[in-house]
Amino acid sequence: MASPVYIWYTKEVFYWRSLAATLWSVICLPFLIFLMSLLLSISLASPLLWISGALAGLLSIRFLFTLMTFKIAVITVTWFSLPYLTVKQEISTSHLSSILSLFRWSRLPLLVICLLNGALCAWSVTSFTGSDLTDFVSTQEYEKTVLNESSLFIISCGMFTGFCYYCQFFIRQDFYLSFPCIQRRKVFQVRSEMRTMAERIAWQTLHVIKYYYILYFLFGSVPRTWICTSFGISDDTDLYPLDSLIGLMNLSLLWKSYLVSFVLTFVLSFTLALTRIFQTEQLEFPVTTVMEQSDEKTLPDALVCSYSPLLQHLAFYDLACLGKFVSPRLQELLSLSQPGGHPKIWMSVSQSALSAIQELANQVKEENWSIMSKVPISHHSSHRNWAANGNGHMTYGSAGDRLDSSLTYRGEGNPDFHSVREEPEKPGIMAQLSNRMSSLPILSHLVTQSQDSSNRQLFVSCQKQIWAVESLSHITVRAYTEDRYGIVQASLPIIFMSLLELHESIEKHFKLSASPRRSNGSVHSSTDCVIRYKLQSVLKSSLYRMVNTYKSHLEDIKLRPDEIKKLTSFIQYTL
Numbered sequence: 001m002a003s004p005v006y007i008w009y010t011k012e013v014f015y016w017r018s019l020a021a022t023l024w025s026v027i028c029l030p031f032l033i034f035l036m037s038l039l040l041s042i043s044l045a046s047p048l049l050w051i052s053g054a055l056a057g058l059l060s061i062r063f064l065f066t067l068m069t070f071k072i073a074v075i076t077v078t079w080f081s082l083p084y085l086t087v088k089q090e091i092s093t094s095h096l097s098s099i100l101s102l103f104r105w106s107r108l109p110l111l112v113i114c115l116l117n118g119a120l121c122a123w124s125v126t127s128f129t130g131s132d133l134t135d136f137v138s139t140q141e142y143e144k145t146v147l148n149e150s151s152l153f154i155i156s157c158g159m160f161t162g163f164c165y166y167c168q169f170f171i172r173q174d175f176y177l178s179f180p181c182i183q184r185r186k187v188f189q190v191r192s193e194m195r196t197m198a199e200r201i202a203w204q205t206l207h208v209i210k211y212y213y214i215l216y217f218l219f220g221s222v223p224r225t226w227i228c229t230s231f232g233i234s235d236d237t238d239l240y241p242l243d244s245l246i247g248l249m250n251l252s253l254l255w256k257s258y259l260v261s262f263v264l265t266f267v268l269s270f271t272l273a274l275t276r277i278f279q280t281e282q283l284e285f286p287v288t289t290v291m292e293q294s295d296e297k298t299l300p301d302a303l304v305c306s307y308s309p310l311l312q313h314l315a316f317y318d319l320a321c322l323g324k325f326v327s328p329r330l331q332e333l334l335s336l337s338q339p340g341g342h343p344k345i346w347m348s349v350s351q352s353a354l355s356a357i358q359e360l361a362n363q364v365k366e367e368n369w370s371i372m373s374k375v376p377i378s379h380h381s382s383h384r385n386w387a388a389n390g391n392g393h394m395t396y397g398s399a400g401d402r403l404d405s406s407l408t409y410r411g412e413g414n415p416d417f418h419s420v421r422e423e424p425e426k427p428g429i430m431a432q433l434s435n436r437m438s439s440l441p442i443l444s445h446l447v448t449q450s451q452d453s454s455n456r457q458l459f460v461s462c463q464k465q466i467w468a469v470e471s472l473s474h475i476t477v478r479a480y481t482e483d484r485y486g487i488v489q490a491s492l493p494i495i496f497m498s499l500l501e502l503h504e505s506i507e508k509h510f511k512l513s514a515s516p517r518r519s520n521g522s523v524h525s526s527t528d529c530v531i532r533y534k535l536q537s538v539l540k541s542s543l544y545r546m547v548n549t550y551k552s553h554l555e556d557i558k559l560r561p562d563e564i565k566k567l568t569s570f571i572q573y574t575l
Contacts, residue, residue, distance in 0.1 A: 004296040006307040013283065014310070021274035022078050026071050029267065033067050034058060036263045037128060040256060062128040069124040070267060073117035078271050080113045084175045085279065087313045088461040093453045102170055110169075114162035122158020122260050126151050137233055147233045149224060149242050150253055153216065154260060156223065160212045161261040165268055168204075174272055177310065179280045179317060179463065189277050197269060205262040209254070212261075217243055282321060283314045287332040287345060300345060303352035313464055316356070319349065320467040323474035330475070334483050343487035350491055353468040357498045360465045364505040367458055371512045455513050459532040466531075466538050469499060473542035477549045493558045496546070500566050503539045510536070543570050 037057060043050040057063050084107070092098035102111075137145050169175060180189065220243030228235060240247040248254075285299035299322075302315035322329055337344045472495050479488035547570040550557065554567070 002307050003301065003305050005298075005301040006305050006311060008297050009302075009305075009308060009311045014279070014308075017278040017281070018078070018082055018275055021278045022075060022271060025074050025078075025267070025271040025274055028270070029070055029074065030067060032263060032267060033063065033070060036125070036259055037063065037066075039259055040125075040128075057128060060128070065127060066121075066124040069120050070264075073121050073264075074267060074271050076113050077110075077117055077268055078275060080110045081169070081175065081272065082275075084110070084169075085177055085275070085310070086175060087177050087309050087463070089173055089176050091453055091457045091460055098171060102167060107170065111163070111166050114166040115159050116162075118158040118160070118162025118165075118264060119155050120158075121264050122155045122161075123151075125158075125256075125260050126154050145233050147224065147228055147235060149235075149239070150250075152224065152227070153220075153242050153253060154257060156216065157209075157212055157257045158260055158264060160215070161208060161264050164208050165265055169272075174269075177276055177280055179313070183282050183321075186277050186281070190274065193273055193277075194270075197273060198266065201262060201266050201269060205258060205265060208261050208265075209258050212257070213248055217245075217248060219243075279310065283318060284329075285315060285318055287322075287329050288335070300348040300352065303349065309461075313467075316353075316464050316467040316471070319353070319471040320474075323471040323478065330478065330482065333475070334479065334485065334487060336485055336487075343485070346487050346491075350472070350495075353472050354494065354498050356465050356468045357472075357502055360462055361498070361502040361505050363458060364502070364509050367454065368505065368509050368512055370454075371509075456529065458509075459535065462531060462535050465502075466535050469502075469535075469538050469542050472499070473545050477545055480549050492550070496557065496559060496567070497563060499539060499543055499546075500563055503543065504566065506532075506536055506539065543567075547571055 034054070038051070038054045041050060041054060090101070092101065101107075137147055221241070224235070224241070224243075227233060235241070242248060242250075242253075285302050286297070287299050299315060299318065302311055303319070305311050305315070321327075322333065333345055333349060334343075335345065336342060476488055476492065476495060483489065547554070547567060551571060554564070554571070559567075
C-alpha cells in the first residue's frame, strides 16, 4: 500500500505542477501560432499588406482551428509523457539496445500519440498556408478527383516530426529531471533556456527535414499510391511528383515544411522544459506538525518514501537547503520531542541520510571487488616435475616439457600423456554466423558493448547521496553553535565514519577503473560522467568543512585509530 505522503504528493503537488506547466504553454501558444502564420505568408514586396493580413487572420476560423489542434497536441503529448519522467538516467549497454528500447510495449502509446498529433497539427497548418495546400483533394474538369500531393507532403512531414520528437525524447533522455545548481525564479530559468532551445531546435529541424526529404524521395510513392488506390483518387499529371528531383526543388514547400517541423518541435520541447522547471522546484516539507492530518507528510516521511524517486529527491534537496541556509526549521530539526525529550526527528532524518550514503558505499565496494577479480594474475613460478635423463641423473623441467627418461614406463596399457590431447570444439553454425556479422563495421558499432556501462550505472543516481553528504556536513557545522542539546555531536562518530568510508571507496574505485576524464563543458558531455566527480569533490569539501570546525575536539570524538589516520591529510591541510 502506498504511503500517505506519496498519495498527497501525487494528487496535490505532482499533477498540479504538471497542469501549471501545461497551462503556461497553452497561454503562450497564440503568440507562437501567430508568428508561424506570419512567416508562412511572408511577403517582402508588400510588408504592410503582409502584416495587416496576418493580423486580420487572428480571429479567423482557420487560425482558431489550428490553435485548438496545437493545444490538443500539447496536452496529450505532455500528459502521456508524465509516466516516463524520472530522476535516474538510463545507461544502455550498446547502441542496438538503445534503439530497441524505443519500441518497448510500455512506450508505444506515446509513439502513437506523437504520430497522430504531428499529422493533425500539420493538417491544420495547411488550412491557412495558401490555396495550394488548403484541400487534400481537388476536383478538376469532368469531375475528376485528384490528390493534392503537396498537402500529403506537409502532413507526412508533421508525422515524421512527431516520430523524431519521440526518438529524441528517449535517446537524448529528455525525460531525465535534472535539478538546477542554483534555485532561481521560474521566469529566469525559462528565459535562460529559450535562446539555447530555439538555436538547438532550429539546427535539429534542418536534419529532420534533410532525412525526411531523403525518405520521401525513396519511398514517397508508397503512401501516394496506397491513398490513390484505396480511395479511387487520381494523380495530378499536370505537376511533377514530389518524389522526383524536380518536384523536391519547390522552395516554397521546403520553407513551409521547415516551419511546420520547427514550430511543432519547439512547442513540445518548450512544454517539456516548463514541466521540468516546475517539477524540480524546491518543495519545503514540514519538519514537525501539530495537525493530525499532516502527521505522515513531514520531511522524515518523504525521505524514506521509495514509491516515488522524485519525491525522495525533493526531500533530500530540501534537507540540503535546510542545512545550507539559515532557516528556523533547523531548530525544529534539532529539537527534542515531547513527552520523553528524545531527538526522534534528528535520529530519523540522519538515519535516512546515512542509509543512503552506506548504500552507495556498499555498491562501490562490490564494484571494486568485481574489478579486482577480473585482473589477470601473473604466475612467476609454474609446476615443475623431476625426471631422470638418459645418464640416470635427475633433471628439473616444467610440466609442459617433454620428459624423455628411462624411468618412464611406456607399456601398452599406459599411453603417453602428451599424445592425449583434447581437440577444441568447433563453434556451431549460428555462432559462426554471429561472429561474421559482428565483424562488419556497422553491426560491430551497434552491438559493441560500452566498457564503462557498469561504472556509469553505479553513479547514475548518486545525486541523492550528494545532497545527503552536503546536508550532514552543513548541519554538523552549524550545530557547533546552534545545537542547544548536543544531539548532533552524539552522532559525529557515525557521520565521520560513513563519509570516510564512502570517500575511501570512491578514491579506490577511480584508481581501479578506467573512468572517463572530466568533461570540458562540451555539448556532448554526459551528465552521468560529471556527477561522479561532483560526488568526489562534495565529499572532500564536506570532510574539510567538518574537520576545520571540530579540529580542536577530534580527540574527544570516539573515532577508531584507523579513522583518525584517514583524517590526517584533512587535519594537516586545515592546520
